[in-house]
Each structure stands twice: as C-alpha cells, then as structure tokens.
Amino acid sequence: MPTQHQSTPASVACPVCAVATVIHDVVDFNKSCEEARQHFLPLSGRPIYYHRCTGCGFVLAPEFSSWSEQEFQQHIYNERYIEIDPDYVSRRPLANAEFVRQLFGDSRQLIRHLDYGGGAGVLSEALRGQGWDSTSYDPFPRSEQKIAALGKFNLITAFEVFEHVPDVTELMNNLGTLMENECMVIFSTLLSDGHIQPNTRLTWWYASPRNGHISLFSNRSLVLLAEQRGLQFGSFNGGTHCLFNRLPAWAQKLHG
Numbered sequence: 001m002p003t004q005h006q007s008t009p010a011s012v013a014c015p016v017c018a019v020a021t022v023i024h025d026v027v028d029f030n031k032s033c034e035e036a037r038q039h040f041l042p043l044s045g046r047p048i049y050y051h052r053c054t055g056c057g058f059v060l061a062p063e064f065s066s067w068s069e070q071e072f073q074q075h076i077y078n079e080r081y082i083e084i085d086p087d088y089v090s091r092r093p094l095a096n097a098e099f100v101r102q103l104f105g106d107s108r109q110l111i112r113h114l115d116y117g118g119g120a121g122v123l124s125e126a127l128r129g130q131g132w133d134s135t136s137y138d139p140f141p142r143s144e145q146k147i148a149a150l151g152k153f154n155l156i157t158a159f160e161v162f163e164h165v166p167d168v169t170e171l172m173n174n175l176g177t178l179m180e181n182e183c184m185v186i187f188s189t190l191l192s193d194g195h196i197q198p199n200t201r202l203t204w205w206y207a208s209p210r211n212g213h214i215s216l217f218s219n220r221s222l223v224l225l226a227e228q229r230g231l232q233f234g235s236f237n238g239g240t241h242c243l244f245n246r247l248p249a250w251a252q253k254l255h256g
C-alpha cells in the first residue's frame with residue numbers, strides 16, 4: 001500500500017493552496033528527462049511518489065521535503081548529473097543570457113539584475129561582459145551569505161529553478177525579499193497543464209526525480225502563488241513566465 005510507505009505521508013497539504021493532495025503516481029527514482037530522447041537509466045528500485053493537488057493542480061514529490069542538502073548532492077546533483085542534463089553547464093545559461101540581452105539589452109543601464117539559482121554564475125558573467133550590472137546567487141548549497149544582504153533588484157531571472165525546489169514557500173519568500181518595488185521576475189518551468197491529469201499515469205518526461213524535478217506547476221498554481229503575494233503573473237509561452245509587482249518602465253514594452 002503506497003500510504004504505508006515510510007516516506008510517503010498519507011496526508012500532504014498543497015504548499016500552494018493548502019488543499020489536501022492525493023497520491024497521483026509512483027515512478028522509479030532514476031526516471032530522467034533524457035527519457036524524452038530515448039535514453040533510459042537502469043531502474044534504481046527506489047519508488048518516488050508524486051502527489052497532485054486537487055485544488056490547483058500543483059504536483060510534488062513529498063519525500064524530498066525531508067532530504068538534507070547532503071542527500072541532494074549525493075543522489076541528484078552529483079558527478080553523474082551532467083549525464084541526464086548535459087546542457088546545464090554552459091549551453092543553457094549562455095542561451096538564457098542571450099534571451100535576456102535580446103529582451104532588455106537596450107535598457108541595461110537601468111537594470112540591476114540578479115540570476116537566482118545561477119549555479120556557477122555563467123549567465124551573469126556573460127551579461128557582465130556586455131556591460132550589465134548582474135549578480136549570480138544560488139540558494140543551493142546553503143552558504144553563510146544572507147539573502148537580504150544581496151540587496152534588491154529590478155530584474156530577477158530564475159531559469160530551471162522552480163521545478164527543483166523542495167520548498168515553494170521559501171522560494172517565493174526569497175524572491176519577495178530580493179524584489180525592488182518595481183521588479184520583473186522572469187523564470188522558466190514547463191507547465192503541467194495537459195501533461196498531468198487525473199486517472200492517467202505520470203509518463204511526462206519532465207516529471208523526473210533523477211533530474212531533481214520535484215515541484216511541478218500548473219498555470220493555476222502559479223496564478224495563485226502570484227495572487228497570494230499581490231503579484232501579477234504572465235507567460236511568454238508554456239515554459240517561460242514572469243511575475244512582477246509594478247512593471248519597470250523599460251519592461252512595459254512586454255506588456256499586452
């Protein structure tokens with residue numbers, strides 16, 4: 001019985017809307033995003049349960065909320081991570097830097113940018129090389145650096161961050177701490193709408209524990225997270241989105 005699995009509590013409240021979640025499905029820990037390219041890791045034999053909120057559609061793997069940073073480093077973000085996410089080192093951060101430059105390069109003198117979850121800092125380094133005021137910050141692994149000491153920013157990017165966080169509330173609190181009164185947050189995560197539905201198995205390639213994809217957002221769940229904090233939410237497409245309190249003047253060309 002899944003409900004008796006020691007790391008799968010019978011009752012898990014949705015961290016977005018507090019409605020009770022239901023167990024949606026179980027997958028092997030080694031399910032990876034590379035399965036989309038027909039590359040399959042050997043099964044680990046370790047079951048990972050994903051729960052779905054019946055209110056807002058948010059999906060999470062509750063087991064990871066109790067993992068320590070050491071466990072994440074040992075089992076997910078380890079020396080073999082690159083095999084199941086080969087683009088994370090430089091290809092994707094450089095492409096994202098180019099995306100940001102194309103959007104707002106003309107206004108870079110007005111922008112104080114933070115790349116949240118920036119890993120080794122490749123994106124920020126690329127922007128700084130083009131005259132931007134850009135800082136990289138990664139909440140993982142935890143450091144002595146207090147988030148409030150970073151200051152505030154009017155453009156925050158968070159690429160490939162949301163689906164990795166074990167604590168959505170902490171993520172939103174951190175972003176709130178970092179946002180100036182006029183700030184746009186641009187973030188990427190694939191929406192689960194149309195990919196995760198009741199009474200269907202969890203076959204979506206993006207729902208992959210081995211990649212650390214442990215929080216999966218529906219459009220509704222992101223709308224709610226924004227509303228709860230008095231923010232506006234919008235999507236550029238199914239994978240790239242924005243949050244803002246008040247839109248900086250240089251960002252208003254994106255609106256509408």
Ligand SMILES: [Zn+2]
Nearest residue numbers: 014017053056
């Ligand atoms: Zn919910």
